[in-house]
Amino acid sequence: MSYLSLPSSSSFRRTWKYEVFLSFRGEDTRNSFTGHLYAALQRKGIYTYKDDKRLQRGERIGPELLKAIEQSQISIVVLSKNYADSTWCLDELAKICEGIAQPGYTVLPIFYHVDPSDVRKQRGDFKHAFDKHEQNSSNKVPRWKLALKQVADLAGYDVRNKSESDTIDEIVKDVTHRLKHRFSSLADDLVGMKSRAEAFEKLLNLDSWDDVQFVGILGMPGVGKTTLAAVVYDRISHYFDACCLLLDVSKVYKGPGLAGLQEQLLSETVGNDQKVWEEHTGTNLISNRFRQAKTLVVVDNVDHADQLEKLVGKPEWFGAGSRIIITTRHKRILKMHGVSRDKVYKVELLNDEEALQLFCVKAFKSDVPDDGFEELTHSFLQYAKALPLAIKVLGSSLLMRKKSEWEALLDRLKEIPNQEVMGVLETSLFSLDQRDKDIFVDIACFFKGEDEEYARKILDHCGFNPEVGISILRER
Incomplete structure (x- = not known):
């Protein structure tokens, strides 16, 4: 299925705020197809702009709506029987079809119980609508006709003689795939x-x-x-x-x-x-x-x-x-x-290269340390032991600080560990029962680097039942 990808322009830098913009004739589909489509998109967590407020006939669409169109990555146009009756909808459609985009912008037409060829050639209800607009001598008519033809030329979804719920499911899957x-x-x-x-x-x-x-x-x-x-x-x-x-x-x-x-x-x-x-x-x-x-x-x-x-x-x-x-x-x-x-x-700890990169991103907003901070960076990484949480917390706390402040914080950490990091690490210790806590502390304080069997014998002699305790510690 092909879609309209608007040409990129070096004079515009598009920032996506919304993932989907819904253009529809409120009287036709607000409480039926479009309402159900909007709800389905919302359930999928797709950030969708749906404007339920419509100005009176002849009034211009406001800057907020124009901006929403510009900031939406996908525009879904629900073309219903009376869509072209609304000058508001036609202005909206003309804006959607402008060449304001950069790569990745998509326009997706939904032919809601209308013949795509009638839309393309402006026949039937669409002809009647434009006859009225031309009687009002609107100079926008050529632009509206061109936009309508552009959209109708696209492969979209024809809802005639199909299950609306199944079609909505297809559209949502299509949109989520395009946003992947x-x-x-x-x-x-x-x-x-x-x-x-x-x-x-x-x-x-x-x-x-x-x-x-x-x-x-x-x-x-x-x-x-x-x-x-x-x-x-x-x-x-x-x-x-x-x-x-x-x-x-x-x-x-x-x-x-x-x-x-x-x-x-x-x-x-x-x-x-x-x-x-x-x-x-x-x-x-x-x-x-x-x-x-x-x-x-x-x-x-x-x-x-x-x-x-x-x-x-x-x-x-x-x-x-x-x-x-x-x-x-x-x-x-x-x-x-x-x-x-x-x-x-x-999940393993970061390797040396990853740890350095993460720390620099947090502490310097760069991939490398600032001049003169290389040795201090190494010292903080030694303290963090490649744990992502510790690196993020420490790096963020050092951002935009002077070298003397780095040195003071490093000295402080040698005496008082960072509480945000310790609070997370302590959850593992506090969830143990008292006997397993005692085994953990004894191993950390007295048996680091010792042969496991030697440690087991000592702990067993002290009545700690290390067979179970060490197994629990290893599982965590």
């Missing part, structure tokens, strides 16, 4: 993320849609599990019928509980508007509502098996082709939920 470059480019802005995202996507087996797959992202706090999941979610969400990103589940679980997340999952995917007051009801609804839908769900920062059981339960809850992505620092939780070892991606 936005998703794939997100990883390019995050140091080290593109290669990790591509490696993780291989585990998702996106070439096969016959079964439901649960896939894990494993790693220590601050290593970038959530970021990786969000990047992949944006890159692949256009493949699915329904999508939901459930962030920081463990925090919600310890607070108000999972009912709110269950309600979010139902609302963002199948459009369920039922209030979920308690978790048992939410679990029952989820287990029944997704069976026919190819669904993508990210369950982020899971630290208890109960969270998965109540949110994404079993594979048979979801339609063929569904993918459930779980991020956690607990390897055992993934095992308990049946995620096989070959479906777990472990």
Whole structure:
């Protein structure tokens, strides 16, 4: 299917604010086709401009609307029986078809119960409309006719004798596919993320849609599990019928509980508007509502098996082709939920080159250190130990500071660790029971670099039962 790609112009620099602009005749389709299309785009998270306010006949469209057209990456024109009656719609269409764009702008016509050839040749209702406009001696008529012909010459969607709901589904899939470059480019802005995202996507087996797959992202706090999941979610969400990103589940679980997340999952995917007051009801609804839908769900920062059981339960809850992505620092939780070892991606720390690049981006807004800051940069990277969170926090705190301030902050860190970083890292320690905390502290303080069997004997002699404790620490 071909679309109108407006010519680029060196005199314009287009900035996308909206992903889709909807042009339509309100009296014809506001409460029917266009209303349903807008709702479907919104459910997919596509930022859509839909202007329901129309000026009286003869009034000019305002600067806000003109700007919205200029800032929209895709313009969808719903050509209905009375579209050409409206001078407002025709002015809107002429603006859409101007050569103001840069590459990537798309115009997509929808022929809503009208013959595309009637639109192209201005016959029937369209001829009657232009006859009236010419009687009013409007000097815009030639421009309007040209714009209408331009749009009608495009391959679009003919709604005649077709299911409107099926057509809307096709349009939404088409639009999300055309916007996928936005998703794939997100990883390019995050140091080290593109290669990790591509490696993780291989585990998702996106070439096969016959079964439901649960896939894990494993790693220590601050290593970038959530970021990786969000990047992949944006890159692949256009493949699915329904999508939901459930962030920081463990925090919600310890607070108000999972009912709110269950309600979010139902609302963002199948459009369920039922209030979920308690978790048992939410679990029952989820287990029944997704069976026919190819669904993508990210369950982020899971630290208890109960969270998965109540949110994404079993594979048979979801339609063929569904993918459930779980991020956690607990390897055992993934095992308990049946995620096989070959479906777990472990997020490693940054390599030296990535760590330097990330730090420089945050501290200098550059890929290399400023002159005279090379040695201090190395010292801060030694402290951060290639942990992305630590590098981001430290780099951001040093931006636009003098060399003396860098030196003072480095001295302070030797005595008092950065609380933002430590707060995240401590979550792993505080989630252990007391005996496992004691084993962790003893290993960190007394057995670093020692033979494991030697450490086990000492810990066992002290009554710590290290067989279980060390296994738990290793899983986290």
